[in-house]
Amino acid sequence: MESYLTSIKKQFEYYKSLGDKTFKDLTFAELQKEFAQDSNSISIIVKHMAGNMLSRWTNFLTEDGEKEWRHRDQEFIDTYTSKDDLIADWKKGWECLFDAITPLEEKDLEQIIYIRNQGHTVIEAINRQLAHYAYHIGQIVFLGKLLKGKNWISLSIPKGDSSKYNKDKFSKEKSRTHFTDDV
Numbered sequence: 583m584e585s586y587l588t589s590i591k592k593q594f595e596y597y598k599s600l601g602d603k604t605f606k607d608l609t610f611a612e613l614q615k616e617f618a619q620d621s622n623s624i625s626i627i628v629k630h631m632a633g634n635m636l637s638r639w640t641n642f643l644t645e646d647g648e649k650e651w652r653h654r655d656q657e658f659i660d661t662y663t664s665k666d667d668l669i670a671d672w673k674k675g676w677e678c679l680f681d682a683i684t685p686l687e688e689k690d691l692e693q694i695i696y697i698r699n700q701g702h703t704v705i706e707a708i709n710r711q712l713a714h715y716a717y718h719i720g721q722i723v724f725l726g727k728l729l730k731g732k733n734w735i736s737l738s739i740p741k742g743d744s745s746k747y748n749k750d751k752f753s754k755e756k757s758r759t760h761f762t763d764d765v
Contacts, residue, residue: 587686589760590708594683596762597705597712598676600737601628604726605672610665612729614649623660624725627718628672630657635675638697638711639682646708648695683708 604624605613613624622630637652662668686704694701702710704727725735 584688586691586705587683587688589613590712591683592682592760592762594676594679595714597715600719601672601722603737604723605665605669605733607733608726610662610668613665613668614660614662615725615729617725622658623659624722625668625674627722627725628659628668629660629662630654631715631718632671632675632713633657634711635679638707639678641681642707643693643695643704646699647695678742679711687713690710 587734608624610731613628614621616626633652633654634657637649638647640649662671691704693704695707696702696712723737
């Protein structure tokens with residue numbers, strides 16, 4: 583279980599980094615672009631994720647993950663006035679998450695916590711949130727790729743480079759590492 587705690591932190595860090603890298607080359611206008619009516623811009627996805635993170639991870643072990651002060655429907659209205667405001671919310675959400683999971687110990691993992699009165703073990707709750715954030719970060723990356731077009735810099739193995747990537751990986755000795763260690 584200790585390896586689970588280490589791995590989960592690295593995976594959350596990995597997904598955060600994908601968002602960070604996507605935001606880096608986008609303008610505020612690009613972050614706010616909606617591709618269709620009622621679709622979510624990157625800005626709206628960030629606002630939703632930040633709201634979710636603050637609700638789920640604040641007093642994670644002692645309070646329901648859906649806080650009374652959260653107004654989820656408002657998360658889908660873009661109110662950011664600058665890229666800096668958006669990034670500040672993004673960082674605030676992730677800081678709340680890491681502050682909650684960093685002190686966790688093996689003995690905490692089977693504890694029952696609640697999200698909307700539905701009981702989850704701590705492991706189930708962490709896995710639920712990891713999947714939720716990966717889903718939305720996939721959307722963010724995809725929208726970033728659409729916005730940048732041919733100027734997009736791949737955040738994974740670029741098209742056509744799989745053989746080169748695999749050749750490099752298989753040229754090294756087998757080892758026990760986390761997949762994010764060389765990202």
